[in-house]
Amino acid sequence: MGYESVVAPRSRQSRKRPPALAQPHRPYPALARAGLVLAGAGLGAVTALAITAETGAELRAPGGAATFLGSLTGLTGMYLALLMVLLVSRIPAIERVLGQDGLLRWHRRLAPWPISLLIAHALFITVGYAQAARAGLGHQVAVLLTRYPDVLIATVGLGIMCVIGIVSLRAIRRRLRRETWWLVHLYMYLALALSFAHVLALGPSFVGHPLTQIVWSVAWAATAGLVLCYRFGLPVVRSLRHRLVVHEVRQEGPGVVSVICSGRHLDRLAIAGGQFFFWRFLTRSMWWQAHPYTLSALPQPPYVRLTVKAVGDHSAAVARLRPGTRVAVEGPYGAFTKYAQQRPQALLVAAGIGVTALRSLLEDMPRNAAPVVLLRGTSPEDLVLRKEVAELVRYRRGRVHELVGTREQVVLDERSLQRLVPDLHRRDIYVCGPEGFVTTIVDLAARLGIPAEAVHHEAYVL
Amino acid sequence: MKRAGWYLLAGAVAGFGGVLGFHGGGTAAPALLGQQKPGAIGGTPVPSASPSGPARSTGPAASQGGATGQARSATGAVVPYGYGELSVVVTVHGGQITAVSVPLLRTAEPYSQQLAQQVIPMLRSEVLAAHSAQIHGVSGATYTSQAYAQSIQSALDKLHVR
Numbered sequence: 001m002g003y004e005s006v007v008a009p010r011s012r013q014s015r016k017r018p019p020a021l022a023q024p025h026r027p028y029p030a031l032a033r034a035g036l037v038l039a040g041a042g043l044g045a046v047t048a049l050a051i052t053a054e055t056g057a058e059l060r061a062p063g064g065a066a067t068f069l070g071s072l073t074g075l076t077g078m079y080l081a082l083l084m085v086l087l088v089s090r091i092p093a094i095e096r097v098l099g100q101d102g103l104l105r106w107h108r109r110l111a112p113w114p115i116s117l118l119i120a121h122a123l124f125i126t127v128g129y130a131q132a133a134r135a136g137l138g139h140q141v142a143v144l145l146t147r148y149p150d151v152l153i154a155t156v157g158l159g160i161m162c163v164i165g166i167v168s169l170r171a172i173r174r175r176l177r178r179e180t181w182w183l184v185h186l187y188m189y190l191a192l193a194l195s196f197a198h199v200l201a202l203g204p205s206f207v208g209h210p211l212t213q214i215v216w217s218v219a220w221a222a223t224a225g226l227v228l229c230y231r232f233g234l235p236v237v238r239s240l241r242h243r244l245v246v247h248e249v250r251q252e253g254p255g256v257v258s259v260i261c262s263g264r265h266l267d268r269l270a271i272a273g274g275q276f277f278f279w280r281f282l283t284r285s286m287w288w289q290a291h292p293y294t295l296s297a298l299p300q301p302p303y304v305r306l307t308v309k310a311v312g313d314h315s316a317a318v319a320r321l322r323p324g325t326r327v328a329v330e331g332p333y334g335a336f337t338k339y340a341q342q343r344p345q346a347l348l349v350a351a352g353i354g355v356t357a358l359r360s361l362l363e364d365m366p367r368n369a370a371p372v373v374l375l376r377g378t379s380p381e382d383l384v385l386r387k388e389v390a391e392l393v394r395y396r397r398g399r400v401h402e403l404v405g406t407r408e409q410v411v412l413d414e415r416s417l418q419r420l421v422p423d424l425h426r427r428d429i430y431v432c433g434p435e436g437f438v439t440t441i442v443d444l445a446a447r448l449g450i451p452a453e454a455v456h457h458e459a460y461v462l
Numbered sequence: 463m464k465r466a467g468w469y470l471l472a473g474a475v476a477g478f479g480g481v482l483g484f485h486g487g488g489t490a491a492p493a494l495l496g497q498q499k500p501g502a503i504g505g506t507p508v509p510s511a512s513p514s515g516p517a518r519s520t521g522p523a524a525s526q527g528g529a530t531g532q533a534r535s536a537t538g539a540v541v542p543y544g545y546g547e548l549s550v551v552v553t554v555h556g557g558q559i560t561a562v563s564v565p566l567l568r569t570a571e572p573y574s575q576q577l578a579q580q581v582i583p584m585l586r587s588e589v590l591a592a593h594s595a596q597i598h599g600v601s602g603a604t605y606t607s608q609a610y611a612q613s614i615q616s617a618l619d620k621l622h623v624r
Contacts, residue, residue: 033469040473041480048481055604064601132602133580147576204604208543453464 021299024272024332027096027339035094039083042219046075049212053204063131070124071204077117078199081192082223084110089226090333099335100276100292101458115165118158118195150198157194160187178312179289189227196220235278235330241265244327246281247303249319253384255310256353257319258296261327266301272338273298273364274357274430274458277331279306286317290330293318294458296356296385298363307384309353336458338364341428343454345369347421349441351376351433355385357458358432362392371398372421376412376437380404412440414448428454533560536620538613540566543605548578550610552617559593559623562586562614578606585610594618 050072059068087107095103130140145152167184200206206213244263252258278290291314296307310316336357348358348371365371373393377383383402393400401420403410418424431441438457445455535553546568553561564582581603588597595615599607
């Protein structure tokens with residue numbers, strides 16, 4: 001079978017029967033719920049630890065209250081930082097339920113807390129110790145930094161965290177290149193490592209309590225292990241196993257290219273339609289950054305295909321890739337799959353390059369699925385892969401609406417959506433496209449009374 | 463995810479209760495909030511009074527003790543604590559604590575030594591004011607305070623004071 005068939009919808013090869021692909025792993029929401037309960041339990045436990053380490057007399061003593069608040073904020077802050085690291089370790093069982101963007105949303109929602117709590121911790125401890133020693137604040141800062149073990153490096157760690165926190169403020173982050181921000185952001189691991197020692201050396205819940213010391217250390221070691229395993233080990237193993245190489249780069253439309261990669265054992269790659277990989281093209285200028293691109297078709301061993309629109313430096317460079325370039329991948333990620341579907345049928349909405357996720361998702365749908373597909377673009381050339389989508393939809397007895405024109409020409413509101421899709425109440429909505437478009441559709445669905453569990457989205461954020 | 467907050471909350475309550483329960487089940491951890499104070503380490507009930515309270519009440523005891531005559535002193539037990547170990551020497555005169563010194567202070571690192579030397583004079587003045595091991599302790603130096611009080615109490619026990 002030639003790579004031509006990668007481009008061809010699966011329906012056309014029904015006579016030839018392609019090799020069976022490995023079944024994708026099914027998501028189990030109960031596991032994510034168990035994870036939530038566990039995360040909550042940890043938070044309750046560290047709060048209780050901080051409280052039990054304190055005595056009534058200490059609280060009433062000079063500086064007691066501040067010192068207590070200091071250890072409470074320090075413990076909970078470090079614990080929430082641990083949760084944030086766990087969220088980006090992308091434990092597969094949890095990732096399959098929440099999706100990579102779900103994990104990142106939680107990560108982002110949580111982000112302000114550890115930083116503020118740890119800043120509060122530093123302030124409270126300094127004030128508390130100064131009151132206890134009846135010393136001035138400036139003097140106490142000097143004493144803490146120079147005489148207490150590991151406090152100096154922990155302060156350096158906190159400084160790094162503050163810098164990252166400032167850089168992550170939306171107003172500043174928007175002005176930075178994605179890669180720059182990401183690299184700066186990696187220093188958080190260093191900051192956390194620097195703060196680790198002083199917790200065990202000085203924390204009232206840890207000094208003289210081997211049990212809490214062991215539990216705390218094991219929790220952090222396990223978290224570091226998970227990050228190393230799932231963000232580093234597994235991608236390396238997968239990349240070595242499948243040995244992907246760029247086979248051909250093909251123009252699909254204005255600024256849109258498909259990259260066809262060949263590799264080994266691709267039938268063993270368990271992937272669901274709609275999922276994506278982080279792609280790392282091993283050229284001299286691109287090897288250090290990995291970008292998320294959706295597979296625009298299920299693998300057809302020995303080929304896989306991704307389709308990319310040139311919107312940033314990286315995606316523009318993808319168009320200039322040479323055949324033979326080696327490729328490393330991390331993934332597959334994403335909960336934007338057939339498993340998310342709650343209701344009998346589906347409405348798939350894509351804007352621009354968002355069509356790639358729908359294209360592979362369609363392949364996963366059964367013959368009688370009768371999907372309705374809305375393809376949105378400003379000009380007809382924006383509707384890349386439209387022929388493939390049309391054929392896949394026809395094979396599944398569905399229909400495609402192409403909505404071409406400016407925002408003024410094509411109005412997507414409650415009325416027009418209901419006219420296009422009269423049986424909306426029995427369909428899940430899958431929407432994929434630029435962030436603004438996705439938000440519009442999600443809001444629209446909410447106004448139409450479609451429950452949030454039945455609306456699935458994957459936004460392209462640069 | 464639906465009801466995520468409730469799952470988190472349920473977990474938090476369980477975790478909180480679990481640690482409190484485990485703690486109440488008798489570990490070596492410091493006492494629960496408000497249950498026990500550092501000064502209570504001798505097992506004696508603690509009056510929550512200010513240091514001046516017991517000092518005043520020992521007034522008559524001092525005149526009684528006058529019969530016994532001279533000052534006596536005893537070395538308290540060597541008490542290990544989180545950052546090191548210490549022992550005190552207590553001198554009493556007629557039921558009143560007249561002097562406290564720390565002949566033994568060993569710590570793991572210089573910072574704790576420094577910290578202990580910083581707080582020991584404060585602890586000493588607390589003991590001299592309270593005339594007992596029932597002191598508040600110094601915040602930020604919980605373990606040093608507890609060890610100090612415990613050693614004082616063992617010395618007082620040797621002297622059969624109270």
